[in-house]
Amino acid sequence: MSQIKTGTDLPEPATATSRIKGEWAVQALASRAEEALDRKSRRQWSSQTLQGLEDRLAGFREALAAFQWPTDPPPWFEARMATGDQRTRQGFGASVLPAGQAQPQTKMASGGFAAQGTTTLAPGTYRFSLSQAGRAENIDVRVGASDTWGDVLRNTARAVNQAGLPVRADVLYQNAAYGLDPALAGSGSILALSVNPERPDQDLQARDVSGGLLEALRVRTTDPAL
Numbered sequence: 001m002s003q004i005k006t007g008t009d010l011p012e013p014a015t016a017t018s019r020i021k022g023e024w025a026v027q028a029l030a031s032r033a034e035e036a037l038d039r040k041s042r043r044q045w046s047s048q049t050l051q052g053l054e055d056r057l058a059g060f061r062e063a064l065a066a067f068q069w070p071t072d073p074p075p076w077f078e079a080r081m082a083t084g085d086q087r088t089r090q091g092f093g094a095s096v097l098p099a100g101q102a103q104p105q106t107k108m109a110s111g112g113f114a115a116q117g118t119t120t121l122a123p124g125t126y127r128f129s130l131s132q133a134g135r136a137e138n139i140d141v142r143v144g145a146s147d148t149w150g151d152v153l154r155n156t157a158r159a160v161n162q163a164g165l166p167v168r169a170d171v172l173y174q175n176a177a178y179g180l181d182p183a184l185a186g187s188g189s190i191l192a193l194s195v196n197p198e199r200p201d202q203d204l205q206a207r208d209v210s211g212g213l214l215e216a217l218r219v220r221t222t223d224p225a226l
Contacts, residue, residue, distance in 0.1 A: 107167075107204040108193040111218030112186025115150030115173075119143065126211030130165055130193075133201035137163050141213055153191045156213070160193065167204060168194050183222035191217060 123145040129138050139159045143152055153171045160169035172190050174180045184190055195204055208214045 105194045105197055106181055106183040106192050106222050107195050107202070108206060108219055108221055109181075109184050110153070110186065110191035110220075112174075112177075112188035112190050113149035113153065113217075115148060115153070115189040117149050119147050119149050119152050121147075121152060121213070121216055123147075124211065126213035127209040128214050129207050129209050130160065130163065130167060131205045132165050132167065132195070132203060135165065137165055138209060139163055143213075150189055152213075153189055153217070156191055156217070166195065166199060166201075168196075170194070186218075191219065193219075 121143045123143055126141045126143060127138055128141075129136050131137075141152070141156050141159050143155075147155075150171070157169035157171050160167060170192050172180055172184065172192050174184060174187060174190065177185050177187050179187075181192070184192065193204065193206070195202055206214055206219060
């Protein structure tokens with residue numbers, strides 16, 4: 001038998017209305033808090049952007065204030081940003097030596113090789129001698145059974161650079177002869193031996209001691225007239 005609710009069992013209208021109003025109030029507060037956070041984020045972003053623009057404009061104003069027209073006519077051809085006295089330019093100079101008198105940096109260079117190609121050298125230890133200003137040093141290079149020409153060139157350069165002579169060795173690549181340096185006649189990977197042109201001792205010499213590594217790499221003295 002079904003039960004019939006009387007008026008005393010129904011929810012109070014005032015209680016239901018209060019609950020609904022409370023939920024609306026909570027939603028309104030949450031929405032206002034979210035809007036406040038959005039406004040704060042926008043203000044922070046705007047402040048950072050404006051500060052960045054002000055910094056850039058300040059730098060531009062400083063550079064513009066330092067601009068000076070050259071005193072030599074016509075000024076529009078030599079306009080530049082300057083903060084110092086233009087007379088300081090008189091303190092700079094350069095001289096070009098005639099051909100054949102300048103010291104070339106590259107003293108010796110190998111032939112060109114395909115770095116990924118397997119070397120035809122027999123496995124073992126090869127020795128050659130480098131001498132400069134009356135001082136000689138023997139240099140050993142180990143060649144493995146699976147080494148490529150690139151490995152041989154890099155190992156040779158590393159051994160030279162670890163020696164005590166003021167000689168620098170680099171493995172360079174050029175896809176055509178004389179592309180990097182007028183002293184480099186080969187194409188591909190090349191071993192280059194160089195000496196600082198400012199050093200008084202420029203007489204670099206090399207010779208094979210055992211194994212013939214320099215001959216196999218076709219190391220030759222560069223033309224001193226270049």
